[in-house]
Amino acid sequence: MSQLARLIAILTLLKSKRVLTATELSDKYDVSIRTIYRDIQKLIEAGVPVITIEGRGYSLMDGYSVAPVQFTEKQANALITATHLVKQTQDSSFIEDFQDAMTKIKSVFRTSIQAKSELLSSKLYIFNKQDIKVPSNALSEIQLAITNFNYIEINYRKADDPNITFRKIEPCAIYSTENKWILIAWCHLRKDYRSFRIDRIQHFKILQEKFEDRKFTLKAYFQVDKYRHSEKNN
Structure with a gap:
């Protein structure tokens, strides 16, 4: 703990x-x-x-109380379900931070809801259809870098490539697919947006240096990516 x-x-x-x-x-x-x-x-x-x-x-001390926060049973159940889903991310930093947050949240559950949420947790299981585990330990730090516009330096290894390349990147967004976390960033080596699987980042360093917001959006990125894919197939 x-x-x-x-x-x-x-x-x-x-x-x-x-x-x-x-x-x-x-x-x-x-x-x-x-x-x-x-x-x-x-x-x-x-x-x-x-x-x-x-x-x-x-x-x-007598009279001390924490500001009350009320959760309905459905809201508590949603949080318990989210706990099980988070465990499938395979990123230890994110799982630990989420569990710490849930401990804090559960401390304000009413006794009856606390008991029911624990019961639901014991009766809930998320099957992971992926046979290959892809653990990582960088998600929480990268999330902070995204929201605070901090540069990141990474050593990155592509799939089926023994070579490790050094990159200085501007982290823009993250998404998850097949239990893998993907970071989209502006890569100063390639002078373009690139996607990086977080579990393939061998080492990373969050810099104090800030970058300018490029107004990146996932919607625009995926539209451009889809267009590029369509052009290649034509």
């Missing part, structure tokens, strides 16, 4: 008006007591009024 997920879980327990000891939390999350001390300090630094009850443990 990541630190963020553990912090949210601890806050959820404290919200239930329980008094928790460091030893109890250490055993529950299989971490050291020193780690729990640091977690409690992180919550306090984030503005959560955790108080220490001498000889008993930690609790929340």
Whole structure:
């Protein structure tokens, strides 16, 4: 469990008006007591009024509450289904970030909806028809680069090509097909838009340097790509 997920879980327990000891939390999350001390300090630094009850443990200050967010059962079910779909992406960074987000979201589910969502999760399975797994670990960082207009430097290997090429690119958009994430970017080596399978990126570096927005849209890109394909077939 990541630190963020553990912090949210601890806050959820404290919200239930329980008094928790460091030893109890250490055993529950299989971490050291020193780690729990640091977690409690992180919550306090984030503005959560955790108080220490001498000889008993930690609790929340009376009157503290998190702004309520209400989910219907259908909305909760949609999120649970999305969790199963996300696991098929094969990108470990994206899966971990989504699971951390879901831990936070589930902490505000009503008790009845929480129970039903867990039941649905145990009765839901997404079959992956692809026999070949294509794991990656860059999706979350690339998403940030797209929305913040950061250049990326990559070492890229094409299919059936042992050579690895260095590229400086402007990430524009991503899409998924057959459980593979595809990045569309302006390639400074080719002076044109190119698509890159994220699982074939051998190494990447997000640069602080910004690029100008080219007003790229997936709709226009696919229309041009379709036209090029049609011209080749004629």
